[in-house]
Amino acid sequence: MNMRPLILVSNDDGYSFPGIKVLIEVAREFGDVLVVAPQLHQSAKASSITITDPLRAIKQHEEPGLTVYTVNGTPADCAKLGLGVLAGDRKVDLVLSGINHGHNMGNSVIYSGTIGVVIEGLMAGIKSVAFSYNDYHFDCDFSPCVPYIRRIIDMTLKNPLPKDVCLNVNFPKTDDQFNGIKVTTTSLGVWTNTWDHRTDPRGIDYYWMLGEYEEQNPDDSNTDMYWSRRGYVTVTPIHIDQTDFEAITPLAKLLE
Amino acid sequence: MNMRPLILVSNDDGYSFPGIKVLIEVAREFGDVLVVAPQLHQSAKASSITITDPLRAIKQHEEPGLTVYTVNGTPADCAKLGLGVLAGDRKVDLVLSGINHGHNMGNSVIYSGTIGVVIEGLMAGIKSVAFSYNDYHFDCDFSPCVPYIRRIIDMTLKNPLPKDVCLNVNFPKTDDQFNGIKVTTTSLGVWTNTWDHRTDPRGIDYYWMLGEYEEQNPDDSNTDMYWSRRGYVTVTPIHIDQTDFEAITPLAKLLE
Numbered sequence: 001m002n003m004r005p006l007i008l009v010s011n012d013d014g015y016s017f018p019g020i021k022v023l024i025e026v027a028r029e030f031g032d033v034l035v036v037a038p039q040l041h042q043s044a045k046a047s048s049i050t051i052t053d054p055l056r057a058i059k060q061h062e063e064p065g066l067t068v069y070t071v072n073g074t075p076a077d078c079a080k081l082g083l084g085v086l087a088g089d090r091k092v093d094l095v096l097s098g099i100n101h102g103h104n105m106g107n108s109v110i111y112s113g114t115i116g117v118v119i120e121g122l123m124a125g126i127k128s129v130a131f132s133y134n135d136y137h138f139d140c141d142f143s144p145c146v147p148y149i150r151r152i153i154d155m156t157l158k159n160p161l162p163k164d165v166c167l168n169v170n171f172p173k174t175d176d177q178f179n180g181i182k183v184t185t186t187s188l189g190v191w192t193n194t195w196d197h198r199t200d201p202r203g204i205d206y207y208w209m210l211g212e213y214e215e216q217n218p219d220d221s222n223t224d225m226y227w228s229r230r231g232y233v234t235v236t237p238i239h240i241d242q243t244d245f246e247a248i249t250p251l252a253k254l255l256e
Numbered sequence: 257m258n259m260r261p262l263i264l265v266s267n268d269d270g271y272s273f274p275g276i277k278v279l280i281e282v283a284r285e286f287g288d289v290l291v292v293a294p295q296l297h298q299s300a301k302a303s304s305i306t307i308t309d310p311l312r313a314i315k316q317h318e319e320p321g322l323t324v325y326t327v328n329g330t331p332a333d334c335a336k337l338g339l340g341v342l343a344g345d346r347k348v349d350l351v352l353s354g355i356n357h358g359h360n361m362g363n364s365v366i367y368s369g370t371i372g373v374v375i376e377g378l379m380a381g382i383k384s385v386a387f388s389y390n391d392y393h394f395d396c397d398f399s400p401c402v403p404y405i406r407r408i409i410d411m412t413l414k415n416p417l418p419k420d421v422c423l424n425v426n427f428p429k430t431d432d433q434f435n436g437i438k439v440t441t442t443s444l445g446v447w448t449n450t451w452d453h454r455t456d457p458r459g460i461d462y463y464w465m466l467g468e469y470e471e472q473n474p475d476d477s478n479t480d481m482y483w484s485r486r487g488y489v490t491v492t493p494i495h496i497d498q499t500d501f502e503a504i505t506p507l508a509k510l511l512e
Contacts, residue, residue: 046304049465050300077465186497191379209333236499237500239499242494247417
């Protein structure tokens with residue numbers, strides 16, 4: 001019987017992106033790796049799942065300790081299919097997502113497919129960690145992230161995590177090295193959308209969605225963005241329940 | 257100058273579904289209505305947005321007090337395009353989503369495109385309410401919901417809501433009438449996925465995702481599902497920040 005941990009790796013940029021290749025290599029130091037990644041770019045898909053179309057899993061590669069599938073779906077689809085079907089009889093010990101090309105701090109957590117993967121892991125009761133690097137370039141250099149990814153995977157496998165959370169790890173952009181790790185809250189902010197309004201060659205209007213992030217609490221020294229700006233790797237514990245408990249009593253009064 | 261409130265209405269089932277038609281009719285009693293709804297069924301799209309394809313808005317209908325667009329995108333795309341482009345210079349006073357064919361309680365909130373709409377409204381600083389009826393049939397009878405929708409819209413327009421929340425309203429299935437309104441928390445649970453594994457006419461495997469909801473705290477008398485089972489309309493305040501604040505100190509210890 002295989003006693004190495006089984007690690008499921010996915011992402012939202014798709015299997016063709018370099019970030020996931022780096023994460024796979026680090027994960028292989030710790031266990032057998034099952035990659036189930038989107039065939040196509042799936043950024044900003046949040047926890048979207050595919051219920052009105054069939055999913056297909058194509059085996060791209062197999063060697064001892066590594067199996068790679070791509071799926072015609074979202075990051076959450078990949079996680080579900082990996083955990084429910086492709087892992088077969090083996091129990092998955094750890095779910096990893098990323099390394100995302102671009103950060104997932106602040107309200108980006110709402111839209112992130114990278115986070116969608118670890119939300120699935122968390123709901124399945126499996127330790128889950130998302131990694132994102134604040135550089136959107138296809139060919140960016142992830143090597144400064146590697147020792148930190150190694151350390152966080154090691155910590156996660158060896159210890160019980162706090163109950164009902166997954167981890168959202170963000171690396172600031174650096175050409176050098178990071179200043180350390182900070183455990184943070186999610187900063188508040190909004191994406192202010194602007195729209196590039198065009199007319200197609202057939203005379204029909206269309207819109208490209210653009211967005212600029214506007215931070216609302218830049219001086220709050222607890223947040224991911226605050227410490228990221230100061231060169232720290234940030235680790236934010238994320239849970240699922242979005243109930244606002246403080247609003248319950250005043251809202252009940254309004255509805256009396 | 258038009259002094260009636262401007263109400264943006266969207267959903268995730270798509271404009272062709274009856275639920276949104278009922279919501280539009282009730283909304284028109286309170287203000288001018290701008291409908292921006294998905295062209296196609298967009299269930300389980302969460303807060304997914306479309307950043308790699310262009311969006312198109314097609315005007316389907318216009319009469320005094322009502323303008324209807326359909327969009328080739330997700331519920332969140334519709335809300336963003338409605339608020340950012342299609343409302344023009346008018347400020348939107350209220351965002352409504354639904355009426356969804358099927359409930360959005362418990363962890364369904366994670367996947368719901370109906371909720372994706374009101375999350376957008378909330379982030380834009382606009383009062384936002386999602387309505388879902390626990391009947392998945394296309395031709396279900398929404399009439400028992402109407403007086404409650406009327407009452408909740410009236411309350412929402414007349415009062416300041418608690419800070420930074422949108423409302424998730426769920427109607428239990430009934431052939432008669434509801435027992436009243438309860439303000440609730442989101443119940444805990446998971447979707448246990450099963451997979452219908454098939455082979456296509458060309459010999460290639462594919463999978464349909466199925467799911468069954470497993471409630472984890474059925475006896476918790478604070479939750480949406482608890483009160484829904486007892487015939488009450490539930491109203492749950494939802495916020496955006498998914499940080500688990502209690503996990504920060506223990507996690508920081510693990511990463512020291």
